[in-house]
Amino acid sequence: MSPYLGEPRDLYHGRALCVLKPRTAREVGDILALCNAAGAPVIPQGGNTGLVGGQTPDASGASVVLSLERLNRIRAVDAAADAMTVEAGVTLAQAQDAAQAADRFFPLSLASEGSCTIGGNLATNAGGVHVIAFGSMRDLALGVEVALPDGRLLSTLGALRKDNTGYDLTRLFIGSEGTLGVITAATLKLFPRPRSRAVGFLGLRDPAQALKLLNFVKGRAGPMLNAFEVASRSGLDLVLRHIPGTRDPLAQPHEWYALVELAAFADGEAERAGAEILAAALDAGLAQDATLAQSLDQAAALWKLRESLSEAQKREGGSIKHDIAVPVSEIPRFIDEAGRRLAAAFPPARPVPFGHMGDGNIHYNVSQPVGADKAQFLARWAEINAIVHGVVRELGGSISAEHGIGRLKRDLLHETKDPVALDAMRAIKAALDPNGILNPGVLL
Ligand code: ZN
Numbered sequence: 001m002s003p004y005l006g007e008p009r010d011l012y013h014g015r016a017l018c019v020l021k022p023r024t025a026r027e028v029g030d031i032l033a034l035c036n037a038a039g040a041p042v043i044p045q046g047g048n049t050g051l052v053g054g055q056t057p058d059a060s061g062a063s064v065v066l067s068l069e070r071l072n073r074i075r076a077v078d079a080a081a082d083a084m085t086v087e088a089g090v091t092l093a094q095a096q097d098a099a100q101a102a103d104r105f106f107p108l109s110l111a112s113e114g115s116c117t118i119g120g121n122l123a124t125n126a127g128g129v130h131v132i133a134f135g136s137m138r139d140l141a142l143g144v145e146v147a148l149p150d151g152r153l154l155s156t157l158g159a160l161r162k163d164n165t166g167y168d169l170t171r172l173f174i175g176s177e178g179t180l181g182v183i184t185a186a187t188l189k190l191f192p193r194p195r196s197r198a199v200g201f202l203g204l205r206d207p208a209q210a211l212k213l214l215n216f217v218k219g220r221a222g223p224m225l226n227a228f229e230v231a232s233r234s235g236l237d238l239v240l241r242h243i244p245g246t247r248d249p250l251a252q253p254h255e256w257y258a259l260v261e262l263a264a265f266a267d268g269e270a271e272r273a274g275a276e277i278l279a280a281a282l283d284a285g286l287a288q289d290a291t292l293a294q295s296l297d298q299a300a301a302l303w304k305l306r307e308s309l310s311e312a313q314k315r316e317g318g319s320i321k322h323d324i325a326v327p328v329s330e331i332p333r334f335i336d337e338a339g340r341r342l343a344a345a346f347p348p349a350r351p352v353p354f355g356h357m358g359d360g361n362i363h364y365n366v367s368q369p370v371g372a373d374k375a376q377f378l379a380r381w382a383e384i385n386a387i388v389h390g391v392v393r394e395l396g397g398s399i400s401a402e403h404g405i406g407r408l409k410r411d412l413l414h415e416t417k418d419p420v421a422l423d424a425m426r427a428i429k430a431a432l433d434p435n436g437i438l439n440p441g442v443l444l
Pocket of ligand 1: 356
């Protein structure tokens with residue numbers, strides 16, 4: 001059972017009665033009905049890549065881990081309706097491939113796409129690098145199939161684009177973190193497949209310049225803008241130090257970087273626009289330096305710098321994580337203010353901010369001081385959280401932009417969410433899961 005009892009950040013490790021691996025949605029329903037009758041807690045689990053402990057059983061040993069990994073079929077692809085229905089255990093990469101095989105594009109993209117699964121992506125309302133153009137998982141599903149604690153299957157599956165018949169149950173289950181039902185399948189939206197792509201990497205002075213650049217690129221690229229990611233030099237340094245085969249694509253070091261991706265449908269269109277926009281941005285003084293990938297390999301190498309940030313930080317030692325959102329226009333103020341307060345309270349800590357600037361979402365991770373003891377540093381998790389989340393609150397932000405709440409942020413949620421909204425969430429939970437068997441201790 002061991003692989004099912006821990007999680008990638010090593011913050012949670014639990015015990016379980018057993019791990020169950022059903023093969024069909026009907027079996028999932030039958031398991032839930034049995035557990036409901038027996039009062040056994042059920043911990044649904046997809047690819048076990050979640051970052052907030054929402055897929056990990058507690059230490060009691062009384063829970064059933066319900067792995068969805070064998071529900072791994074592509075049920076139907078309807079290219080003409082731009083929709084496909086897949087089961088919860090299909091990996092994100094398999095879903096992307098199935099779309100491509102039908103000459104379509106499924107835009108969700110994250111660092112863990114080889115192992116994370118569609119069910120988990122839905123349960124946590126995953127975001128990733130293309131939210132700026134396509135939205136998060138909540139925007140990418142047309143319907144879901146969900147097993148309820150009483151054993152029944154609820155289905156909103158289907159390729160309907162319009163269905164204005166009452167409560168939006170699809171969106172209710174997406175982001176519910178396994179606390180209302182177990183998602184067994186979903187109908188996902190597909191998009192036309194881009195035929196040209198341009199990836200640029202720009203050296204910047206500071207986050208304020210990144211904000212100006214973002215608005216400049218948005219205004220010129222319009223719907224071609226597919227990603228606008230930023231990272232500090234502290235992050236790039238860690239990647240270059242720890243990830244083999246990476247190199248700095250620019251001649252001089254810069255304090256900040258942006259990775260910009262454009263996609264278009266005519267051959268060469270994105271490349272032409274990318275070259276023009278980068279040159280214009282340099283002319284306008286909105287970047288210190290820039291390079292545009294000249295091949296797919298170069299584009300992949302630039303993306304690797306961005307996608308390796310978490311792994312590089314892990315290899316550097318302990319880090320205290322934040323997944324925050326503020327209005328896009330407040331990102332520079334957030335980064336400056338969080339950095340200032342952190343430096344005052346705990347000078348040797350090393351902020352490594354990076355993330356999805358275009359969505360106002362920064363992973364404001366703080367690496368341990370050089371040579372410090374990892375456990376001693378991680379013991380300051382709550383203290384450093386309080387400093388960073390204090391700035392988030394002042395700027396009208398969110399303590400979880402795309403990772404969810406899980407066990408990690410449950411108490412924080414209760415401190416920050418509108419109490420009336422929390423009451424409504426509890427009422428929904430009580431109606432759908434009256435015995436509280438689904439993922440107890442997570443979210444609520
Ligand atoms: Zn992210």
